[in-house]
Amino acid sequence: MDLLARATAVVGGTMVLLRRMNAPKEPAVGTTPAIPNAKKQGIMTLKMPTGKGWSEGQTPKAAPGLKVNAFARDLKHPRWIEVLPNGDVLVAEALQEAGPPKNLLDRAAQATMRRARALGHSANRITLWRDEDGDGVAERREVFVENQRQPFGMALAGSTFYVGNTDGIVAFDYEDGATSLKGEGRRLVEFKPGGHWTRSLLLSPDGTKLYAGVGSLTNIADEGMETEEGRAAIWEMDIASEKARVLASGLRNPVGLAFEPTTGALWTVVNERDGLGDETPPDYLTSVKEGGFYGWPYCYWGQIVDDRVPQDASLVARAIRPDYALGGHTASLGLCWVPEGTLPGFPAGMAIGQHGSWNRSTLSGYKLIFVPFEGGRPSGSPRDILTGFLADDESVSYGRPVGVAVGPDGKSLLMADDVGDVIWRVTGA
Template sequence: MGFYDVFARAVALVGAGAIRWRRLQGATPAQAVGTAPQIPAGQPQGAIPTLKMPTARGWSAGQVPAAAPGLKVNAFADGLKHPRWVQVLPNGDVTVAEALQSAGRPRTLFDHAMVATMQRAAAIGESPNRITLLRDADGDGVAEQRHVLLQQLNQPFGMALVGDTFYVGNTDGVMAYPYTPGATQITSPGRRLSTYKTRGHWTRSLLPSRDGRRLYVGVGSLSNIAEHGFEAEEGRACIQELDLATGRERTFASGLRNPVGLAWEPVTGRLWTVVNERDGLGDETPPDYLTSVSDGGFYGWPYCYWGKTVDDRVPQDPAKVASALQPDFALGGHTASLGLCWMPAGTLPGFEVDGMVIGQHGSWNRSKLSGYKVVFVPFANGRPSGAVRDILWGFLAPDESVSYGRPVGVAIGPDGRSLLVADDVGDVVWRVTAAA
């Protein structure tokens, strides 16, 4: 047993004690969800925040996630290495970004604790740094062909195809590659369109504008609450807009701690994102959220959350707090909502209204784990219009000790009648479709 294994076990024991103590301080709060969530007052957890993470086990032979009534699940592709994001191309091919967070250099005892815990959860390690192309040529719902489309990348995540150019969001910037429909390999070195700071929240999701002229890029923060200084956070915790013709880049919206999934809502044409909020204030404080994004909008991080609720741990700027916009829909505390896609009504049986599908990767900063499932938020007239519904669950053992998988990226399948889900602990892309 290595050092980090022993350290992780020690961290788990200390964390379990801290969790028990915090539970004695009061009842577990109800989940903060919806347009008007009940968010408990923040209780700073200090230098040793609640740290609870299941051990990554993976799926046994024949084991699959549980699905909503009327749905079935099969492995579209398995045997991948930490698949994080999926992109469906016009010809029906599916590209998968395979990447892992690097450990970096721990600076504090808590950093060491996080590295140990994340390693046990299979969330940190040697990154494959590639994009794999999957092809289901016979249309049976299983990809029988697999090709390495791009390799030797730098923690790739978001992907987008605009015309004959395939864009990749590496952690250090956006790259552009020439693409030929049906190609199974890209050998061009590509060209760099932007450069971003690395470390911290490393994912760079991509979404083209409707006219294909611009690319929107999610860039997460370096830290939890800007504890390394505000200068280190410049150009981060935001959505960037990249003009593909001129190469000019600007900040489209800011104050978004870690905006990952990006999607267009077709009724209003507005951009939406899911955001991972800050840690260390309690199980439900503050909630992660789904929100529309306004050009020039500021959403509070790090000064405040859910509108104008001040975080006293941060040196304050009253003008920034006064300008903060309130998100649209709370998703519960620390669900790690990452994946996002628009799902038209009737794509899956039982889901007969339009809405957003969200891949919830799952919490670590809670006494009772949350997330670890794929959910649906119904929409009407361009806005969330009802309660969250589960699509997939069962990624987490009932006693919360192990995870079989953790869902991340979501996308409507090539046939328009299925949902694809990247599972980075299970090393599989799941396909959800009608049971009959």
């Protein structure tokens, strides 16, 4: 960290200590969260643990009745997981890359993110992992496709494999059992790169539509709404025609996508705006309505106005309140539907990989959680599946959860850990 960045970090650290004294005691979680009034931070709180990784023999802590093992190791910033019908496990390895810093705070943030292993050179590849003997540990590793632009989401529809790069959706021909893709692929949809760079993908249950999460460029449309066109949205692409459109908007950074099978509704987890306090506003899990508008950047959690933003009263009036709060700045990224019977002691519901906060005085997230569902809706408090990613004093992180998927056996969960460079596997004890 250079002197200017260090000086900015010191100021930010002082602000963290002051804000910690007044930090909310309870997280804003559930269907009726207690969301504190907004408090403009001025100098943004900047706090991230040093990315350390796991020591030999060290693992996350599994909830009672569960156990965890490393399915795959020695990756380079694994972010997202896709399990193919034949049991092969694909992992997208990519990392945020630094652009030119715009100011002192930006320089300090970049230095902090590098220390946290959240910024650097991106591998830009997808690797294939195959557990050939069925023991829960992958023995075979292949480069499935490389030289992509920050690949993230993946989906297979028939003999076509889709990759969600930061600048668009690319399609490749695929043969069952193949360990690599051939050719450069066909660009089908273009997205604007930069800012929130992840592009998650999810195929509809009937195989006719492909959905993509596209985050905003900035925190609160700081560079104007023209730069945010087509962003902060979930896109829908028709597989047959390959035409795409915005399905829902006002979603600051929608990442994980999953279908709830009882109602057939599409759900997403969304990272909310920064700079208003430790629990304000909370990140959230919500169903997605066609044509729905969810508030960003004008308001949050329904009609709570963010007065830092030039307003549009008509959009505020129709903003949809999210279904379920996940706590402030948890950076909830991974999402998958977990059928009943997948993990012992857990009903049906959603598993959520919480990457962890960077801009609050007391850290949040840094765990894999579960939200139970009943009748197509969240039905209770979140439960921990994996914890132990963060040191007790918050100084270091051993790992950070990202993507999550049901394992090939249907009796396990796989979770990408982009600081530990591991794919963890969770099963019954």
